[in-house]
Amino acid sequence: MTAARKRAPSARSLETRKRILDAAEKVFSRHGFDGASLREIATLADVPVGLVHHHGGSKEALFAETVRRHAGLLAEIRMRDLKALKEKGPLTLEAIMDCFFRAYQKLVNEEGDQWLDYGRLVAHVSADARWRDLAAECFDPTTQHFMEAILSLYPKATSELAATGQIFSVAAMLAFFNANWRLETLSPGASPPDMNHLVRFSAAGMKALLQAKPA
Numbered sequence: 001m002t003a004a005r006k007r008a009p010s011a012r013s014l015e016t017r018k019r020i021l022d023a024a025e026k027v028f029s030r031h032g033f034d035g036a037s038l039r040e041i042a043t044l045a046d047v048p049v050g051l052v053h054h055h056g057g058s059k060e061a062l063f064a065e066t067v068r069r070h071a072g073l074l075a076e077i078r079m080r081d082l083k084a085l086k087e088k089g090p091l092t093l094e095a096i097m098d099c100f101f102r103a104y105q106k107l108v109n110e111e112g113d114q115w116l117d118y119g120r121l122v123a124h125v126s127a128d129a130r131w132r133d134l135a136a137e138c139f140d141p142t143t144q145h146f147m148e149a150i151l152s153l154y155p156k157a158t159s160e161l162a163a164t165g166q167i168f169s170v171a172a173m174l175a176f177f178n179a180n181w182r183l184e185t186l187s188p189g190a191s192p193p194d195m196n197h198l199v200r201f202s203a204a205g206m207k208a209l210l211q212a213k214p215a
Helices: 011-035 038-045 049-056 059-088 093-111 113-126 129-138 140-151 159-178 180-186 195-210
Strands: none
Touching: 011 038, 011 049, 011 059, 011 113, 038 049, 038 059, 049 059, 059 093, 059 113, 059 129, 059 140, 093 113, 093 140, 093 159, 093 195, 113 129, 113 159, 129 140, 140 159, 140 195, 159 195
16 A cells, blocks of 8 residues: 655644744743743744644754754855855965854844844753754754864864864854843943954964964
């Protein structure tokens, strides 16, 4: 007997799923995995809790799917821009890091709050070792390409130091996009952070690590 074909999801089903994932992204970004509840996600998405289970599965599965759904686009832009950068001529550390950061800035500028929420979600993933496999799946392949590009400029440096610098730099990037209120608190009337400042700050730190003499 021929297996029955699965019907393609209806437009209504796809829209419901999008609303659920949008709501999950916002709730998980605010509260992290442990503080978030499926009921709050259902309320924000304006659907019954049963539909959240139907479209997202368990809480763990929904969290993972929420992280995965934008990771591919971010990786695609970064890899495309890195390829273009390599084709222009000799690489510099500042240019590589600018390429990595500015891909995310493009998405924030185009879609605003959704990508700011996603950045906070990534921060939760980065800070919790239980999501090690999810981070490895969604972010590590692209990050490895950028680390290789950086290490090509510093052949005597170790991948361990490059990885350390990359982790610190990503933390700085997430702060850049999500902690403007702290800048205003510490320096009232300050202008919004400048991406060029982030690049210079992170490149200087990375360079200091990669050129450090062994202890």
